[in-house]
Structures are given as C-alpha cells and as structure tokens.
Amino acid sequence: MRRVVAIAIAAATLCVCAGPSRGASSQDFAAVERGRYLTTAADCGSCHTTPGSAHPFAGGRPIETPFGVLAAPNITPDRETGIGAWTDDEFDAAVRRGRSRDGARLYPAMPFPYYTRMSRQDVADIRAYLDTVEPVHNAVTVNRLPFPFDLRSSMIAWDAMYFTPGEFRPDASKSKEWNRGAYLVQGPGHCGACHTPKTLLGSDESSKALHGSVLQGWTAPEITGKQGSLRDWSVEDIAAYLKTGHNKNAAAAGLMGEVVGRSTSHLTDGDVEDIAIYLKDLSGSAPGKTASPDKDVMNAGGAIYQDLCSACHRGDGKGVPQMFPNLTEVATVSAAKPDTVLRVIIQGAASVSTEKEPTGPAMPAFGWQLDDAQIAAVATYVRSHFGKQDSAVSAADVGRARSALAARVN
C-alpha cells in the first residue's frame, strides 16, 4: 500500500507540473501518433469495441471473467457516456492504478496490473489519441457480476494482495532490445493476462509468469522460449507469428487471432522482434513426459488422423508452412490443457488474415462427424505422437468440452 501512496503522490506532483487537466492535447501530433501506436500495442480496441461494430472504442463488449461477465466501458471522448469529461489524472488513475473516476476500484479484467508498467507519458499519449476518435454516445452498464463480486469494495483486498503498481524498470544487464520486449510484454501487451496461470482469486501466479493458462474455452499456451513450448521456435519464428499471424509452425486463431489482427500485426518489425528476444530468454517450465497413452487409443487416433487430418497437416504432422500448423511445434498441442485442441476439432477455427498473410486458412469442424471417444482418440494421438504431451484426453473430457462450447456465445 505504501507504494500505491507513493505513486499517487508522484502522480499528483507531476500533475501540478503538467497543468490542471491535460498532459498532451490532440493538437500535439507526435503525442497522438505515439498514443495511437500504444493504444494498438495495448490492444484497447479489442475489449472496448463490440465486434462488428462500426464504432471503435464505444464499449459494450462482454468480457468474461472467472467470476462473471463485465462489459467494457465506452472510452470515446463523448462527455456523457465516454471519457470526454475525464481529466488526464482520472484517466491515468484508471489505466495505471485501477481506479475509476469516482475513486471506486476497477476489476482486473481491465489489465491495470500490466498497464501500471507504462509511464505517465505513455498513458497521456494514449489519452491524446483517444481524444481524436469519433465520440459515440453509448451508455454501458459495466458491472454485471453476481453477488458478492459485484461489490467493488471486494477489490480493496485484491488490490492489496495482488496489485504491484509501478513503472517498468529496465534490467541494465540485458540488451536494449530485451528491455523493449520486456516492457511491451509486461506493460501494454499484457500478455500475462491470458498466458500466466491464475490463482483462485484471478490474480497472476507471478512465479509462473507466461507458463500458460486457459480462458474463454481456449488454451493460452506457455510462451517461454528456453525450454518451454517455444523452445524450438527462433526469434524470427516468434516475430513472424506476431506480425503475420502465421509462421512455419503455427497459425493464430481464436483470441490470439484477434490479438494478432488488432494489435501485434500493426507493431513495427523491431517491436515484434524485441518481444521475441525477450520471450526466448524466459526459462519457463521443463517439458515432461508423464505416461504413455493406451496403445488402442493411439491406433484409433492415428487412423482417424490419416483419414481426416493428414490432407492438410500431412502424414508427418508437419503441415504446410504459413498455412497449416506443424503439430510437432504448435504450443497449444503440447500444452497440458487440451482446450484449444478439443475446441478446434469440435468447432473448427479460422486463422487470422493479415496484410502480409491474407489467406487465413480455416480448420473445419469435426464435432458433427466424430463422437466423444473418437475425438478423444485423435486428440490424444496428436498431442502424444506429434506434440510433447502424453496425458490422454478421455471421452468424458470431450463430452465436457462439447457442452461447454455449446453453451458459449463466442
């Protein structure tokens, strides 16, 4: 708490220097440009825009949390329903400290525990950019959580326990590129929001940063590069994936497809490479083979694979570069949790189309064609034979995944 106070005082001091309300104005071209870039890097538009809407940042998109659904607020400069009447201090407090305009605490669906790593200037520039977007009158009821989570006071304890405010501090022993990558990953990129495992109360298990998690029916795989699932990916592979959505190993689909489409594909080549350099330097968890799946299951899975999967992923599982994922190198295949594997088999998935890789090939759905045991067999086969994951998927797992997916709206 002491650090929170210290930051608050520092912010107040800065504020005095910067004037009563604004640090940068929409007249300031450089600030607006920098803010636009940071808004993209922070992927604000992904949550704050309803998919398919012609009104970016007008809010309303439901955001799933383990505790219920929130709606992302309107952050256009509309004075009544957006943030047009907010001061820069109020905006900064929301983005970097998780405090609403009225002092109430924000839920960490707003990734302020990451955004706190940005500087005040960064956030002021984001504000300068947001001031230039079309103001949209759209009142959003944000809090749709059930009791007791609907009580924002419940966040007081959460903040105290889990929120460590403070700007990114470079590591002098590392390169400039590494530090830029670390800043982007830990700060605006808020990669850990999905890729770091969560405690029961929804905070990061900080000792396992980027070791992989599951959300909204997708596996957010471990993305560490030393001995984790990106072990055999080069810096170039990771950079290409972020920039184009595709590389020789994998294709971005689902939530990561959105992240690539809206955010990382618009970053500079230097920034995606710096992110890759940083990720490659993270230790992560060592892969471990557990048990060998049942031979009959593997035989059945292999037969289904040859019949239905090999036309695209090829007989050896290595796919086609930039088109069909190489199952031996896809992080989600080797992840402990099979959610993505089951989801794409059951429902199919379209990979992202980007400027550099417009194709966006899609995996068809097989849920209508294969029963639970067949899907379990082919998932087990793919994870064990091609991937680095020997824990079997059971028919019951598939049944649960099927029901959960059927209940999903996205």
Next chain:
Amino acid sequence: MSRKLPAKDVVIVGLGWTGSIMAYELADAGLDVIAIERGPWRNTATDYPPGYAADELRYRIRHDLFLRPEQTTFTFRNKMNQTALPIRSWGAFMPPNGVGGGGVHWNAETWRFLPSDFVARTHLVNRYGADFLPKDMTIQDWGITYDDLEPHYDRFEYLCGTSGQAGNVNGQIIEGGNPFEGPRSRPYPNPPQQQPFGATLFAKAARELGYKPFPQPSGNMSQPYRNPLGVRLGPCTYCGFCEWFGCGNYSKATPQTTILPALLRKQNFSLRDNSEVTRINLDASGKRATGVTFVDTDGNEWEQPADLVILSAYTIFNVQLLLLSGIGEPYDPIADTGTVGRNFTHQTISDVTSFFDPAKFVFNPFIASGAIGMCIDEFNGDNFDHGPHGFVGGGYMGQVQTNGRPIETTPVPPGTPAWGAEWKKAVKENYQSALKPGTGVHGSMYSYRDVYVDLDPTYKDRFGRPLARMTIDFHDNELKQNKFLTDKFAEIFKAMGAKQIKKEYRKGPYDITKYQTTHLCGGAIMGTVPGNSTLNRYLQSWDVPNLFVTGASAFPQNPGYNPTGTVAALAYWTADAIRSKYLKNPGRLIDA
C-alpha cells in the same frame, strides 16, 4: 417497386472467376466496388471441408454445388423448327451458382489457346480457301491476338500457381512441354504434378508414335504456393475429387484460394450474396447503364446504381440479361441481323475406354487430380493439315486421370451385361486395369448460323421474365472432326497394349442429358466491328460503353481447349483496359 441503394462506382454481376478478378483489379484502382451474387457465400472449411468434400453422391450425382433448376433454367431444342422445352435436370453442362462460381467446381485444367485460334477465320481462309469452310459456319476473328493476351495469361497462371511444363518460352521450344503452344514470357510458376502410371504409359506410347506428349497444365498444386497477392495454396493430395467438388484442402486454384482473401481485405469492396440481378438499367437514351436491379431472398427488389456495370455471370445468363435489358440488337438467324445470342457454341467431347490385362496392369485410378495426365496437341486447332480430312477444328487429347470415384468409375468391356452378378464381376476385374480418361478428346465446336440463344416465347422464370432458349445441334464438321480425333486417340491406347478398346464417338443430335463440359461459349461475342459482335476487343458493349461483359460468352467460337485460362486472361485484359484507358476517359474505347 424497387428501393434505391447508395450509388457505387462499379457493380459486378456474379462473383465467379471473372467477377473476382474484375472486383480485385477495380477495387485496387481505388474504385468503390460492389458485387451481387445470385448464390450463397462459400468457403473451404465451412462449405466443402475434407470431412465431406469427397461425397460423390451429394456433389456428383445430386449436383449440390450447382444452380437449382427450380430457381432458374433455360429451354433447349436442337433445330429451329422444334419447340424448346425447359431443362429440369442438368446434364450436358453444369451451371454454377454461388461465390466462386464455376471456379469452385472446375477440374483446373488451365490452358492457353493457340495463336491461330484468335484469328481463326483469317487463318483458315488463308490456308485452305473460303470454300473449305461449311457455308453456314460463322466463325470469325476475335479482334485480339495471342500476343495481346500473353501478359494476362501469365498473370492468371501466376495467380493460380499453375503446375505445368512450358513448351515455348519466348520462342524457344522446350523439350517435354507442348511445342505447339504460343510463346510464353516465362515458365509456369510450379512444376507439373506427378503423373500416375496410366499417363506415363500413354506418354511413352505417344512418343513411340511420333507425338510430343506433355503434362496437362493444372491449377492443382504440385507444391505449396504463394501467389503475387500473398495468398497461399497447399499441395494437392491427389484425392481425385476436383470437378463437381470443392477442394477441401486449399490445393485447387479457385477465387476462394487465390483472390477473395485479398479482395475481402479491401474496405472499398462489398458483396451481396443470395441476390439475383434481374436487369441492367439504362438511362433514357438507352446508351448508358445506370446500374442494376436485383431481388433478395425476401423477394425485395433493390436498385443498385453504379457508374460502371460489369456483367460476369455464366455464359447463357450474360446473354439473357442483355436480351432482357434491351442492350444490343437480338440476333435473328433468318434475316441474319443482330448480334446478341449469335455464335453460341459448346464443345465436342468423346472418350475411349481401354481394357488391359489385370494381371499385368494396375493403374490405381483413385490416384487422381482434375488435371493430371499426359496430353498431345498434334490434332488441335490447325496444328495439322486439314486438307485431306474435310473438316476444320480439333482438340487436345490425353490420358487425364481425374478420378476413380466408385459410383461412376465402373468401366466394363463391351458385351458385359448391364447389371447383375456378371456385371459386378466385370467391374471388380477391370476397376484397376481399365483406363477411362477424365478428359479424352477435347474437341472444338465452331459456330453456325442456326446455333444461338434467344428468349423463349413460352416459358418464364419466377419473375415472369422469359427464359433463355438455346438452339443447338452438332454439325457434320464437328462429327467428322470427332471421328478422326477419337480414332487417333484409340491408336495410342492400342499401342499401350490394351486388349480391348471401346470408342465412344460424339454423335448427333446434341444431347442435353449427356455430360460434356460446362464450357458453353458465345452469344455475346467480341469482334472487330459492331455489325459482327456485341462487344469490342475490350469486352466493352458497343451499344452501352459503361457496360463490360466478361466470360466465355465473348468467344466467337470455342477452340479445342478448356476455356478458363482464356476467360480469365480476357478479364485481366479488360480490367487493364478499364484502368489504363477507360477511367481516364470514360466512353467508347474503340470508335465504331
């Protein structure tokens, strides 16, 4: 009463191959483009995924991908003195429907026409004299040359990743390719597909007979490919479900796998699917198109105004829309006046099924693709002296192994009962050791005064519009040509060691129930002067200069190749003319 939509720069009728090419090129030029497509949106993973793409009953037998005759059809007769009747089940050709059009279900046999094909009348009259041509034959020159089209053929082949072996690069003849082809500016973007045993054996026998066999140019990928728009295709798996089917694994060049991903990224392009254009609207002068009217699936009628109209529907629907919209003068075969509907053609296809000793020959017919095979071109176009034979035209021929699909691949030797235990035994014995080329003899069909399209006097569609009526029959020239070519083709199978050969000549009358190809051509042809053609050499309407009509409807006659390569090259040629000439100075590109 139709409701008016906001005006666009360009409206495109039909989003098949040419519609997609035109849409991309014109959107790329910065124009605001809308395409209106009669059928549904279609995508690989959702509409023909590997899980059921290979459903022969659904697609081949029950015509899942095609236009439903209940929605619209046309009427047919052989002779002008007969009464035409509506076609209620497709047979001789398969009218496409939906986004991607015929590009979704083609075999991807990707040819260029011969240089002499574009100047057919001049060439044949020069070589054989005017009297050599049948009196009622109405073939004519196209108004463009092979050299005009070469860069545009090249663009299409590189768009598609065509797999093939060049036979003539900048005039230099290349061993192993087609020595008769026009000079190409560079080799194919991909090497040929691998050839199955039957094709290899065919090539060997053909070489021994003195021919120069070459691999069929294929829009099915011999290896992964990235095209100039950045769109990627995967390698073909040789599954043998190409024609009649959508490709489940992104291996066949289609609008979906080559253009649409790049087109859909353009903010200035939009599409309305499930919307049928009912007419092209003209202003009071009748010399300017103001847009189109279409009807959606709710029955609502809409007007889409546009400065430029691109008519990119299937051949016969292009002609029908011109006739229904009062554009150009309808062709009258008796008075020999008018042009719209004139020079309508199809194709002259035949096949040879040959039976080999099952103990010695195993052909594995299920190793197949829409365009793998070895072909010869010695009997195409005017590659041989027609003088002694008394006909003109020709075709390529080849052992093209398109499929071993179980329902239709049941070749049995002549004399086998048509059903029962003996038939089953014969099917079993011969399945692996018989050759039935997917494309055998692919002959030309030249144009005649009494083969044409007009509006049916009796039958109407659901909007009360007259159906198009086709009057078409084979003429002696084509039947003679087919006899000659089929015999030559059979000689090669004999040389391969076939113990029995069944020749299936194409015979008259033209039969609407027997599949040939979907290559209906002509009816809105291009030409040199308004009197002999509906369109000028840029596929621009002579009568309504802000209307361009793409597709095989522009062919004055149909040469002996699959048409898609030329159809697409013409679309690029037209798009190029619009971008480089028309937009700078909208109006007639050729003075009439």
